[in-house]
Amino acid sequence: MSRAVPPTARGLTPLDPRRGGVRTDGRVRGWLAGIAVAVAVAACGSAEVEGDGEAAGEVSGELIVFATASLTDAFDGLSEAFVDANPDVEVVFNHAGSQTLASQINEGAPADVFASANLAQMEVVAGAGNLAGEAEVFTANLLEIAVEPGNPLGIGGLEDLADPDLVLVLPAEEVPAGQYAREALEAAGVGVTPASLERDVRAALSKVELGEADASIVYASDIVASDGRADGVAIPAEHNVVASYPIAVLGDAPNPAAGEAFVAFVLSGTGQDILAAHGFATP
Amino acid sequence: MSETTAPTTSGTAAGVAPPRSAVVLGLLGLTVLVLPLLGLTVRTPWGRFGALVTDPVVLQALRLSVVSSLAALAVSVVLGVPLALVFARYDFPGKPFVRALAVLPMVLPPVVGGVGLLAAFGRRGLVGRPLAEATGITLPFTPVAVVIAATFVAMPFLIVTVESGLRMVDRRLEDAAATLGADRWTILRRVVLPALWPSLAAGMALCWARALGEFGATITFAGNMPGRTQTMPLAVYLELERNPEAAYLISFILLAVSVAVLVALRDRFLHTT
Incomplete structure (x- = not known):
């Protein structure tokens, strides 16, 4: 503090x-x-x-x-x-x-x-x-995995994002959130095949909110702001990145x-x- | 789109010259339009042209842009020319409204178009959901989505150009051909299309240039993935953060192509029929 x-x-x-x-x-x-x-x-x-x-x-x-x-x-x-x-x-x-x-x-x-x-x-x-x-x-601000409301695919953590059939979108690495998301995936040793690298963190979240993507990695505060249109899955502290x-x-x-x-x-x-x-x- | 009315206006500055102030204001207007292009040209790192143009990001974006814009052009010709024919040769109730809808993407903010495309062809979309349920095929984030987005924004340019071209084609020739026993298909192929060719070419050029420059609908509907959906305009946007030199170079390539298309069109406006 x-x-x-x-x-x-x-x-x-x-x-x-x-x-x-x-x-x-x-x-x-x-x-x-x-x-x-x-x-x-x-x-x-x-x-x-x-x-x-x-x-x-x-x-x-x-x-x-x-x-x-x-x-x-x-x-x-x-x-x-x-x-x-x-x-x-x-x-x-x-x-x-x-x-x-x-x-x-x-x-x-x-x-x-x-x-x-x-x-x-x-x-x-x-x-x-x-x-x-x-x-x-x-x-x-911590990172969370954004999933569709109710988490229909039962995504439990970063390791579940490696599934090649999962539609994952990430913020582009040019923006801070995208950089942090990569660090978290690296820390967890998870390799992913994203469908899209979105121009900012809100664009990535909106793809999940619209149901076009199964998951993304965004800020915890974005999940709260999404007001139920997306749910958050916690990323454990040892893999998380603190902004x-x-x-x-x-x-x-x-x-x-x-x-x-x-x-x-x-x-x-x-x-x-x-x-x-x-x-x-x-x- | 009145290129076929050209014979009445000779290209020379005939008649009374406009006031001097118009020239001054006109030059000022030209400056506003041209200065950004000049800035881009100055900033483009010519010394590193070779290295940058073979950069995988630039090369992938270039290839994807060329292929997807040509595909969008092909779809636009196959679907847009018939639609222009319908608009030019048929009357039906609500036609003005339908025509307005068909050319709406010309004035719609492209991002709005992208949201609409998601609502139609997305995984939860009107057509996209049944398609995904029946075949397992989803369109967003694929190169096909890039082509759809480009077609959506670019086809109206072809439609309006071809439709106004069709209105200029002398109907008496078609009537004559019909009297001589030609069927509809032969009339279209042997009479209408040859007369239509200049405006079709102009429409195709405009359509292709617009497809090449498409950004908003593409990034919204197709996402951004190098080698898959990252076209040149998307690469410019994202490279500006990381590699501004590459961004300037890609911008210049887009600029050069657009200028070439417009200059070619200008020639048509002045010299055809």
């Missing part, structure tokens, strides 16, 4: 994806998140988490959050709860791919907070000297106080619970 990421290029190494203990069950994740935050408060007394209570109700004005596209649903929920606690704040989102957001920020777009889907794009912003302080990994999401207040933030309060809220127990409800994992 609250793993500090220095804004320098040096410190932005991905978390070890193979480390054990990351559970993929949503309910377990929910209370794990709570415990993790409690432990973080007790153990290291992170300033952001402590600031949560103080900041409540004390900030106002417009808060501009640049958040990666996969956070759209989760951050809608987060901002609702945040505005409940801080009624004088108006949260404005700009959602796009992390790479687009990073270049917009470095081109001078006014923003208070940046939440990226990977460490590399946070590093791009940090490298340009545009962070106010340190970036922190606030959540993570780490860092967040930071920006150096030129027009409203730094609200930015700090929002980041603290995201890292708080409430914030982590909301993220968990949208399928995200504790970092």
Whole structure:
């Protein structure tokens, strides 16, 4: 929890994806998140988490959050709860791919907070000297196997994807999710013959939702967002790949106080619970 | 599509010249249209042309694009020319509506077309489901799906060109042939088709160029698999992330083919009948 990421290029190494203990069950994740935050408060007394209570109700004005596209649903929920606690704040989102957001920020777009889907794009912003302080990994996305509702083929794990009669589509390896999916298959020692390499993770998922493909490998949060049109089959921690999401207040933030309060809220127990409800994992 | 009315307008700039401002604005318009092409030409890594053009990804995409676009052209001629004949020579209730439906793919966003193709020929589609249940054949993610997608978006170009060409064919020749005892098939073969040839050629060229450039319906319906369903436009899209030089090169090849087709057509507009 609250793993500090220095804004320098040096410190932005991905978390070890193979480390054990990351559970993929949503309910377990929910209370794990709570415990993790409690432990973080007790153990290291992170300033952001402590600031949560103080900041409540004390900030106002417009808060501009640049958040990666996969956070759209989760951050809608987060901002609702945040505005409940801080009624004088108006949260404005700009959602796009992390790479687009990073270049917009470095081109001078006014923003208070940046939440990226990977460490590399946070590093791009940090490298340009545009962070106010340190970036922190606030959540993570695990991979799941997307199957048709009810899992009619009884797919139990990555090894079942090797079946040549199975119609498997994967995100193309040019996009991060496709890269992660390959790493997971390699870790499990599974060779596959995909029918298609889709241009992004949502296109891959939609092929399963439409019934054209039997399975794909997507983010756990995508399964939650699919709202029953696809089911998720967990990938065990030793084969799974963790996509780490860092967040930071920006150096030129027009409203730094609200930015700090929002980041603290995201890292708080409430914030982590909301993220968990949208399928995200504790970092 | 009025290439057969050409004799009345000589190609020279006859009459009163347009105002100067039209020339200035026209040049500005030309700049907007041509500048991206110029940029592409400048960016294309000519020094590495040989190495890139023999890159397996480029080569596979090139081969698949040529074969699938020619197959789509063949299907379009076999099915589209008869449909154009029906539209040009028969009257039936609701004809304007049916014609509009037939050329709808020309203005439909291709991705929407791809979703429609899935709904029709996909594993759960109107035709696709019975087909899969009866024969075990599924179309999505196969080279056949690439041809279907290309045919869907490109055939209307052939239909409209041929239909308007048919309207220009002198009906009196057909009547004369009929009076002389020729049957319908002979009239079509000996009278209509020879007169139709310029517009058929123009329609085929347009149809083929559109099939070659097809992206949205293909990636939606046929997916993207190098060597199987990854055509040149799909390769451009994905290679741009990984190997921009190859993407620029493939783009330039597509561009060159399109320009060649359009220049050839332009000649027809000016010089035929």
